[in-house]
Amino acid sequence: MSSAKRSPRPVTRGESTPNQSARVDWLNATFKPGEMTIEGLIVKLSQIMRRPISGVDEGKGIRGYKSSVTLFAHVGSRKQPMGFIGFGGDAQRGTWMVSIPGSGCSLIEAWDEMRDLLEELDARITRLDLCVDFLNGEYTVEDAVAFYRAGKFTSSGRPPATSQAGDWLNERERTLYIGKAQNGKVLRAYEKGHQLGNLQSPWTRYEVQFGSRDRVIPLEALTERDKYFAGAYPVLAELIDSAAEKIPTKQTEGETTLAHLLHHMRRTYGKTIDVLSTVEGFEIASLVEEVRVIGVPRRVNLSSVAAGPTWSGVCDLARKAA
Structure with missing residues (x-):
């Protein structure tokens, strides 16, 4: 890598916001x-x-x-x-x-x-x-x-x-x-x-x-x-050497993404869960423990997990998919 690591000050004539490198x-x-x-x-x-x-x-x-x-x-x-x-x-x-x-x-x-x-x-x-x-x-x-x-x-x-x-x-x-x-x-x-x-x-x-x-x-x-x-x-x-401000995507990484995951889990495995519950006799709680994997999906922002998915968000996704 280069030895000197100090950002120069780009020259921008008469700029109204001082001390901006970008x-x-x-x-x-x-x-x-x-x-x-x-x-x-x-x-x-x-x-x-x-x-x-x-x-x-x-x-x-x-x-x-x-x-x-x-x-x-x-x-x-x-x-x-x-x-x-x-x-x-x-x-x-x-x-x-x-x-x-x-x-x-x-x-x-x-x-x-x-x-x-x-x-x-x-x-x-x-x-x-x-x-x-x-x-x-x-x-x-x-x-x-x-x-x-x-x-x-x-x-x-x-x-x-x-x-x-x-x-x-x-x-x-x-x-x-x-x-x-x-x-x-x-x-x-x-x-x-x-x-x-x-x-x-x-x-x-x-x-x-x-x-x-x-x-x-x-x-x-x-x-x-x-x-x-x-x-x-x-x-x-x-x-x-600046504080960062991320421009979020419209599909946020917390609540909306969890709703998406729940929606697609229902669409993909909903009938399987129903069969295991009604035909094979699995109780829902034991079924959840059977398939549960500890951790958070990589796509989900850890700082926003606490918000959880909203059922209204899941329903909105379902209506769009219908």
């Missing part, structure tokens, strides 16, 4: 516009970014939306693409989408104001990338591999999936993926300096991509970035 590198949010217009939204973004923003109607759709406007930030004498607004289309149920990739996020100075805007629009974040740069190689791709092998990315008993990209044999432009984006969370550890053309650069980036599948990404993550970055995987809190 920064936003991608933001997608959807909302119903209400009284908002495209022109009004562009004005709001211009105010937040402290620079003129213009939009060009592309005359075509994007990401499932019937129409789209590409956004450009005026940086000095040039116009820099910084995202898009998608709108229209029956499948989108009247929502709009604003998408700001890394090039646009790097220009945003006041993330508290962006959060305020999204709260005003009652928006839902559908993708959020939080990244930390290790400019001098304080933590590397090799370290990410070692952390994984040591189980430091495992948070619920089962290690996340991995994949790789780049030239690993010659140690160039390597990326290690931990988790899967389609499951709602993935970490990318990659050689950012190599990506930008400098093969001698030690600059490594650790980046977590959150998706809205089975989870609600809080707007607070835009301003309290460190704790949500740290909460993505156990080892990340060590890297930036």
Whole structure:
């Protein structure tokens, strides 16, 4: 592993939340516009970014939306693409989408104001990338591999999936993926300096991509970035010395999961239990002791076991399965 283990302070001009190591590198949010217009939204973004923003109607759709406007930030004498607004289309149920990739996020100075805007629009974040740069190689791709092998990315008993990209044999432009984006969370550890053309650069980036599948990404993550970055995987809190805040999945690991287990036990073995009880003469208590195994299923969060399954939750599952 690398000898120096101190996270550098990434430079983010004029950021509104001090002492944050993590920064936003991608933001997608959807909302119903209400009284908002495209022109009004562009004005709001211009105010937040402290620079003129213009939009060009592309005359075509994007990401499932019937129409789209590409956004450009005026940086000095040039116009820099910084995202898009998608709108229209029956499948989108009247929502709009604003998408700001890394090039646009790097220009945003006041993330508290962006959060305020999204709260005003009652928006839902559908993708959020939080990244930390290790400019001098304080933590590397090799370290990410070692952390994984040591189980430091495992948070619920089962290690996340991995994949790789780049030239690993010659140690160039390597990326290690931990988790899967389609499951709602993935970490990318990659050689950012190599990506930008400098093969001698030690600059490594650790980046977590959150998706809205089975989870609600809080707007607070835009301003309290460190704790949500740290909460993505156990080892990340060590890297930036931060308290962690985990974004829970909609199917919680305690009460709901126990209800799921009970529902599927009933569906799979209910008739077997009935036969053993009514035909073979097993008393229910002795039958339970016969099949009981001491312990807690790996999928169940120990801190929430005390809540137990609710019968209403089991009944809800049964109705959905019917």
